[in-house]
C-alpha cells in the first residue's frame with residue numbers, strides 16, 4: 001500500500017523524519033511514537049501536502065512528490081486537530097467533502113447518509129457540529145475520510161480526547177473499516193495498548209527514525225511464563241502465597257510480581273512453564289490446596305516492552321505482570337503514554 005524509502009524531513013530547527021524506510025502492507029497498521037516522533041509529518045508527506053527534504057515514498061503506487069492530488073482522490077484522511085466548522089451539520093459537511101472528492105450530488109448525499117450511519121451518527125447528524133461531543137466530532141472526521149470509498153485511510157490519532165468507552169468504540173469502528181469494507185488503514189497513536197488490540201502490523205518510530213516494524217503477533221509473542229490467579233479460602237487466606245510455596249516445593253519456579261501499582265496484581269503468580277508438565281503441576285496443586293482457579297494463561301509480551309513507561313515499568317516481568325493483572329477497564333501499563341527508550345532496540349521484545 002505504501003513504500004517509504006529513506007525519507008527525511010528537516011524543519012529549520014528539527015529533523016522530523018530521519019532516513020525512514022518502511023513498507024506498509026494491506027490491513028490495519030498502527031504507526032506509533034511519542035509526541036513529536038514524526039507521525040503527523042509522515043502522514044502529510046504521504047498525502048503530498050508537504051514535500052520531503054530527501055528520499056521518497058509511493059502510496060498505492062503513486063509518487064508523493066508528483067501525484068499528490070491523485071493520491072488524495074484515492075486515500076481518506078482524518079486529521080488530528082479539531083477542524084470541523086461549528087455552524088454546519090454533519091450531513092452538510094460530509095456531503096461537501098464527498099463533492100470535493102468528485103462524487104456527483106445524489107451519490108454524495110446517499111454515501112453521506114450511509115457513512116454517517118455506519119459511524120453511529122443518526123438524528124444528531126442534522127444539528128450544527130459546534131454542539132457535538134468530542135466522540136461525535138471524531139466520528140464525523142472518520143466519516144468524511146470514508147465517504148468517497150477510498151482504498152486506504154490515514155487516521156491521525158483518532159482516539160485523541162476520548163474516554164475509555166469512546167476509545168473502544170472508535171477502535172472497533174476502525175477495525176470494521178477494514179473487515180467490512182476491505183479498506184486498509186494506517187492509524188497513528190501514542191497509546192500502545194490500542195494498537196495491540198486493533199492492528200495487524202505495528203510500525204514504531206522514535207525521533208523520526210524507525211525503531212521497529214513487524215506484525216502485532218511478533219510483538220506479542222508468547223513467553224514460557226504462565227500467569228496464574230487463584231482465590232483465597234478459609235484454609236488459605238492468602239491463596240497466592242500458598243500456591244507459590246507449594247509450587248516451589250514441587251520444584252517449579254514461581255514468583256508473585258507484587259502489586260506494582262495495578263489493582264489485582266497482588267493476586268498474580270508467574271510460573272516458569274518451559275516444561276509443559278508445569279501446566280499439570282499447577283492444576284493438581286490448585287486442586288490439592290482446595291483453591292479456585294481464576295485463570296491460567298500463557299503470558300504474552302506487550303508492545304510496551306519496547307518502551308520505558310512513566311513508572312519505569314516496561315521491559316521487566318514485574319511491570320508486565322502488573323499490566324496483565326489489571327482488570328478489564330483499568331488502564332494498565334501498556335495503555336500509558338509512550339516514553340521512547342532512547343537507544344533501545346526492538347530486540348528488547
Ligand SMILES: Nc1ncnc2c1ncn2[C@@H]1O[C@H](COP(=O)(O)OP(=O)(O)OP(=O)(O)O)[C@@H](O)[C@H]1O
Pocket residue numbers: 011012014015016033034035036037038039040041042080
Ligand atoms: N511546520 C513545522 N515547522 C517546524 N517544525 C515542525 C513543523 N511540524 C512539525 N514540526 C516538528 O517536527 C517534529 C515532529 O512533529 P510531528 O507533528 O510530525 O510529530 P507527531 O509524532 O505527529 O507528534 P504529535 O502526536 O504531538 O502530533 C516535532 O519536533 C515538531 O515540533
